[in-house]
Amino acid sequence: MDFAFDARTEELRKNLLSFMDEHVYPAEAVADEQRAALASPWDTPQIVEDLKAEARRRGLWNLFLPDDEYGAGLTNLQYAPLAEITGRSPQLAPTALNCAAPDTGNMEVLAQFGSEAQKKQWLRPLLAGEIRSAFAMTEPDVASSDATNIETRIERDGDEYVINGRKWYISGAMNPLCRIFIVMGKTDPDGADVRRQQSMVLVPRDTPGLEVRRAMQVYGYEDHYHGGHAEVVFHDVRVPAANLIGEEGGGFGIAQARLGPGRIHHCMRLIGMAERAIELMCRRAVSRTAFGKPLARQGVVQQWIADARVAVEQLRLLVLKTAWLMDTVGNKGAHTEIQAIKIATPRTVVDILDRAVQLYGAGGVSQDFPLAELWAAARTLRLADGPDEVHQRSLARRELKAYL
Structure with a gap:
């Protein structure tokens, strides 16, 4: 297993990191202001459309879709570090790149199982970000x-x-x-x-x-x-x-095919959310003083930050291994690893975000920082695409099978 970025991935990473710094992070506050002025809160702020146009101009579009007829043609291993970066701003970045759920899974379903007429009527405008x-x-x-x-x-x-x-x-x-x-x-x-x-x-x-x-x-x-x-x-x-x-009776199989990539995409973005939490923890720790010294010199805070770094590095390696297996032996061959990351990643990232909220005190649960909303999103992913307990049950059965 070689997890080094190839030339194309490295080029896309640099491009995407620049896009995040120059456009996405500054747009977060602007998007909230614009949404407050909209006639309906469900309408799309203009800044989001501007981000989509800039992403397309940069070639950062439909990166999730491995079918190069419709998408960027990236492997799971190539897409993983890119999805991680978008996870640092999960409300804006995936949408800006046309890589947001549930559209991603729906486009995968239509690309894989849709008729030509269905692809023309629905897949094409979804790929274009028109609907x-x-x-x-x-x-x-x-x-x-x-x-x-x-x-x-x-x-x-x-x-x-x-x-x-x-x-x-x-x-x-x-x-x-x-x-x-x-x-x-x-x-x-x-x-x-x-x-x-x-x-x-x-x-x-x-x-x-x-x-x-x-x-x-x-x-x-x-x-x-x-x-x-x-x-x-x-x-x-x-x-x-x-x-x-597809065919009558094929719905369950299509759902399973759809959920496999969706689960790993969520885990990739969760790692980005954890990275942003660590960054915010460090900034808070060096800028805030309590009981006569900076929080960065408090032993418990140092422990939180160190533990978070160790946990993220472990999760990233497991997600990259899963992506590599999906590329080399297919989703069925990576079934154990897909379930493992689905169990481990949301649970661990929730814990990291919880520590970050604690470090920010009242600010951590407020709308002035992204931590509370990130926590809610990460906690929900312990339910979405199958709750932890379902994956644990299935994974345990597979482990026990050889001994029964």
């Missing part, structure tokens, strides 16, 4: 960590599918630019194979019967930059049968 999208899987009335529990019905009626169900925490759905939903539901609820009961269909936002009911908060945040997390209800929603993605 946004949502992925509707999670439901409030069942344990959605087990996707076989999903109750939304997708029933064939002649040349159409009829959809009925209720979803929530559907990321991106509050954004007025969200024009298309990928909806997962059951086409064969009584099928013998519980993993072949589900299918996915494309539902345009303006389809009659689709109701975006309300925005769901995450630890009190509405996450405007990602388009929020909505409760969505489908009342006899009808779409053409041609809107089926």
